[in-house]
Amino acid sequence: PAAGDRDAPALAAVGALRPLIALIERVAVGDISVLILGETGVGKELVAEHVHRRSRRAAAPLVRLSCAALPEPLLESELFGHEKGAFTGAVATKIGLLETAHGGSVFLDEIGELPAATQAKLLRVLEQRELLRVGGLRPRTIDVRFLSATHRDLDAAVAAGQFRADLYFRLAGVVLEVPPLRARVDELDGLIARFAARTAAGLGRPPPTISPAARALLHAYRWPGNVRELRNAIERATLLCDGVIEPAHLPEDRMRRPAIAAAP
Numbered sequence: 001p002a003a004g005d006r007d008a009p010a011l012a013a014v015g016a017l018r019p020l021i022a023l024i025e026r027v028a029v030g031d032i033s034v035l036i037l038g039e040t041g042v043g044k045e046l047v048a049e050h051v052h053r054r055s056r057r058a059a060a061p062l063v064r065l066s067c068a069a070l071p072e073p074l075l076e077s078e079l080f081g082h083e084k085g086a087f088t089g090a091v092a093t094k095i096g097l098l099e100t101a102h103g104g105s106v107f108l109d110e111i112g113e114l115p116a117a118t119q120a121k122l123l124r125v126l127e128q129r130e131l132l133r134v135g136g137l138r139p140r141t142i143d144v145r146f147l148s149a150t151h152r153d154l155d156a157a158v159a160a161g162q163f164r165a166d167l168y169f170r171l172a173g174v175v176l177e178v179p180p181l182r183a184r185v186d187e188l189d190g191l192i193a194r195f196a197a198r199t200a201a202g203l204g205r206p207p208p209t210i211s212p213a214a215r216a217l218l219h220a221y222r223w224p225g226n227v228r229e230l231r232n233a234i235e236r237a238t239l240l241c242d243g244v245i246e247p248a249h250l251p252e253d254r255m256r257r258p259a260i261a262a263a264p
Helices: 015-028 044-053 072-080 116-128 154-159 165-171 185-203 212-220 226-240
Strands: 034-037 062-066 105-109 145-150 174-177
Touching: 015 044, 015 174, 015 185, 034 044, 044 062, 044 105, 044 145, 062 072, 072 116, 116 165, 145 165, 154 165, 185 212, 185 226, 212 226
Parallel strands: 034 145, 034 174, 062 105, 105 145
Antiparallel strands: none
């Protein structure tokens, strides 16, 4: 199952991302677990991909799972696998994602949504580097690096008893914080051009130009939905325009609302 930020472009070492990219380069060479924090849509999965690509595990799989996408029984089966007959409908043995990622990395998106029982089982995997398939009797050794991400405040979740402190500390060997798009204004023009060119290519058109008024609106807006919201806005504008993106081709009413335009 795919996680959430794969549709954003590759990370560029510009502006506010420079310190993050530099830290990734140092962290990637080891096997320490990495926790990636940031608002929805900032590109947390891209950071995980960057860590994996720069690691000694780059030739092995990077396996991805959104912890919020599946109900608890299916989530455990996806993660740990199951044996034939382990439950109704288990007509064949299934190898879980953690075994599939052997030698590589596993990216667990929305880790803050992991159910309590699954948290306990994942902690055992992190501590012992072995797992037990659902319905299984024999532990299986695995060699994976754990990369996880969340937009939630995990410190608050730990304090509220919603997330295990011991699991949190295991996952957060290194914490990487991805700044929101509003703090990465140096990236805006490059992202706009990339999204417009990609959309136009899919339509069989040349890339549109951006009028000064539209560019000013794009730069003034605070992008609460971050890179994903920008991508959607530019795709829409490219589809609607006749070669030049004007403010009318953007979600102008929403972008001009003071509470959104001036959000911190």
